[in-house]
Amino acid sequence: MTAGVAGLSVVDLREVALGFGDDCLVLSHRLAEWTTHAPELEEEMALANLALDLLGQARSLLTLAGEADGRDEDQLAYWRDDRDFRNLLLVEQPNGDFAVTMTRQLLFSTFQELLYRWMVTGTEPRLAAIAAKGVMEARYHVEHARLWVQRLGGGTEESHRRMCRALDLLWPYTEELFEPTESWSRAADQGAVPPLSSIEEPWRHSIESLLVDSGLEIPGFPAWQSGGRLGRHSEHLGHLLAEMQHLHRSHPNASW
Amino acid sequence: MGGPAEQPDFRSVSHAEDWPLWEVFIRGRRGLSHQHVGSLHAPDPELALQNARDLYTRRGEGVSIWVVRSTEVHASDPDDQGPLFDPPSDKAYRHPTFYTVPEDLQL
Amino acid sequence: MPPTNSDESRNLAFQQAIDADRTVEPRDWMPERYRSTMIRQIAQHAHSEIIGMQPEGNWITRAPSLRRKAILLAKVQDEAGHGLYLYAAAETLGVGRGELTELLITGRQKYSSIFNYPTQTWADVGAIGWLVDGAAITNQLALTKTSYGPYARAMVRICREESFHQRQGFELLSELSRGTVAQHEMAQDAVNRWWWPALMMFGPPDTESPNTAQSMAWKIKRVSNDELRQRFVDMTVPQAQALALDLPDPQLRWNEARGHYDFGPIDWEEFRQVVGGHGACNAQRIAVRRAADEDGAWVREAARAWEVRQNSRTSAA
Numbered sequence: 001m002t003a004g005v006a007g008l009s010v011v012d013l014r015e016v017a018l019g020f021g022d023d024c025l026v027l028s029h030r031l032a033e034w035t036t037h038a039p040e041l042e043e044e045m046a047l048a049n050l051a052l053d054l055l056g057q058a059r060s061l062l063t064l065a066g067e068a069d070g071r072d073e074d075q076l077a078y079w080r081d082d083r084d085f086r087n088l089l090l091v092e093q094p095n096g097d098f099a100v101t102m103t104r105q106l107l108f109s110t111f112q113e114l115l116y117r118w119m120v121t122g123t124e125p126r127l128a129a130i131a132a133k134g135v136m137e138a139r140y141h142v143e144h145a146r147l148w149v150q151r152l153g154g155g156t157e158e159s160h161r162r163m164c165r166a167l168d169l170l171w172p173y174t175e176e177l178f179e180p181t182e183s184w185s186r187a188a189d190q191g192a193v194p195p196l197s198s199i200e201e202p203w204r205h206s207i208e209s210l211l212v213d214s215g216l217e218i219p220g221f222p223a224w225q226s227g228g229r230l231g232r233h234s235e236h237l238g239h240l241l242a243e244m245q246h247l248h249r250s251h252p253n254a255s256w
Numbered sequence: 257m258g259g260p261a262e263q264p265d266f267r268s269v270s271h272a273e274d275w276p277l278w279e280v281f282i283r284g285r286r287g288l289s290h291q292h293v294g295s296l297h298a299p300d301p302e303l304a305l306q307n308a309r310d311l312y313t314r315r316g317e318g319v320s321i322w323v324v325r326s327t328e329v330h331a332s333d334p335d336d337q338g339p340l341f342d343p344p345s346d347k348a349y350r351h352p353t354f355y356t357v358p359e360d361l362q363l
Numbered sequence: 364m365p366p367t368n369s370d371e372s373r374n375l376a377f378q379q380a381i382d383a384d385r386t387v388e389p390r391d392w393m394p395e396r397y398r399s400t401m402i403r404q405i406a407q408h409a410h411s412e413i414i415g416m417q418p419e420g421n422w423i424t425r426a427p428s429l430r431r432k433a434i435l436l437a438k439v440q441d442e443a444g445h446g447l448y449l450y451a452a453a454e455t456l457g458v459g460r461g462e463l464t465e466l467l468i469t470g471r472q473k474y475s476s477i478f479n480y481p482t483q484t485w486a487d488v489g490a491i492g493w494l495v496d497g498a499a500i501t502n503q504l505a506l507t508k509t510s511y512g513p514y515a516r517a518m519v520r521i522c523r524e525e526s527f528h529q530r531q532g533f534e535l536l537s538e539l540s541r542g543t544v545a546q547h548e549m550a551q552d553a554v555n556r557w558w559w560p561a562l563m564m565f566g567p568p569d570t571e572s573p574n575t576a577q578s579m580a581w582k583i584k585r586v587s588n589d590e591l592r593q594r595f596v597d598m599t600v601p602q603a604q605a606l607a608l609d610l611p612d613p614q615l616r617w618n619e620a621r622g623h624y625d626f627g628p629i630d631w632e633e634f635r636q637v638v639g640g641h642g643a644c645n646a647q648r649i650a651v652r653r654a655a656d657e658d659g660a661w662v663r664e665a666a667r668a669w670e671v672r673q674n675s676r677t678s679a680a
Contacts (some may be wrong), residue, residue, distance in 0.1 A: 025429075029424060049310050052440070156664055159661060244424060246425065251546065274460050277454065311447060334388065
């Protein structure tokens, strides 16, 4: 196997970038589904900004992932099937109501910010460059999600109830955030990405303190869902991809 | 007759209370002071700041944002335009063009 | 109530200020009809931006490349922003945004009829950018000099931000037109469907536009419907040639004597049908807007309740 920069193999770099890139692409798609449905026009702007930031990150990461075998961002986005996507199950979960969307954002963006912050000084320069830009965006996404979780948790009886339901719905998918793939473990050994176990505690602390402040709590059951990083997805992803890919695939070899 | 039963059913959502209106001021990268750029609705100052960032700095227009509740802005009365703004017109000595200097000098 | 002397003199002073090209500002005295006309026009413009997000938004999740997806998402987001600027301009005249939303979803205020046509193919996104935004910009450039200050300033910002909208549409169609046979056909089909509705966007002919005279005198409107329409046609014909796409009008030809392009008659019956609620998507557009408004009510309410609680906590402490 060819050694990449800093001893990270091309295959491992590709897997890591693909996992991250797919997270961003799929979550960006979900956020874009909110277009014209946001609870207020100002929030329409915010959701579109989140979607655009994540789409930009996805493009950089997929471009990096495709370098090894000469595939560009569109070939990776449009010509892989469900089983080849490497994103977390959390990000493919449907939008539900605004409480579900903001909870999903909180759980993911908090994770992403911690990873990016670590990777800025990691040994893989291209990942570090993407992280340096991404960390600023992720920080804003976390901030936005935190403001809303606070307000929904402590707002009305209805919003509180919806927040509790959103947490129950999404909590099972948080286990997977901290399960390293073999590629990830090797990349972590090379110092390109953090060991996921080092992220878990700060993540949990950040989420828990916010929830307590918001009159909410971490659900009392363990998380159990996982498999996204290995291509084992929920039924939702197939529909998402069918919509995203159909036009591109209907015109093979066309350029847009 | 009358009474609630006759309310048309399309008023299912109350619009009685919009989120409060805020005025947004942005200082640009090279700007000397904050400039009024427009307004927006937000429930509280923190979200007002975030909304202002999303709405008014999409193209990298600013490095600093102020938001002020619109109800906190006190404006001069348009009918006072004379008394407020005319007096300086006879104080031409406040303007550099009032003074004559030799044409070939840079001053 | 009969007009008093002071009303008459205020009206006169108002008209003189307008004739002297001074802008009207929110706290200035203005005739009631000026105010209501302004509210109606700005609100209609704001509604058009917001409803206008739907036909293009229809393709965001299906955009055929990630680059196009990012462009389209940014463009539709801009439209939300532009609606927001315009609602804010209307609000300076004493109406609330919620009130205006209510008037929109109960059909008591209108939006541009163009958005009642469906976007069936990806090429429609290009046709909207090129033709619909092209027509809108022609109209909006004229409005940057409109007499009501907040409206004019919103227009300046909007025109500046929209300069990329038409270009991306042109570029999108250009790519399709020079692409595969199927792509070229898709582009031509979209232009065939959007050309005439785009011409209708400037409104009825001047001879049948009852509000024009007063709007011109008040400098709300600075250029007439027909003149704007002609400007748009003259600008667009050479662009169509550059795109290698035909405009679906056999009577379209250069008139040397007039120094303009002549074009065929517009089907105003179709226009009236669509304005009257019988377009393909009228009901759908309003239903989507209403659903967003209703589904968002608990969120808006929660944020208000939270703020009230924060305030009472702060003042209790």
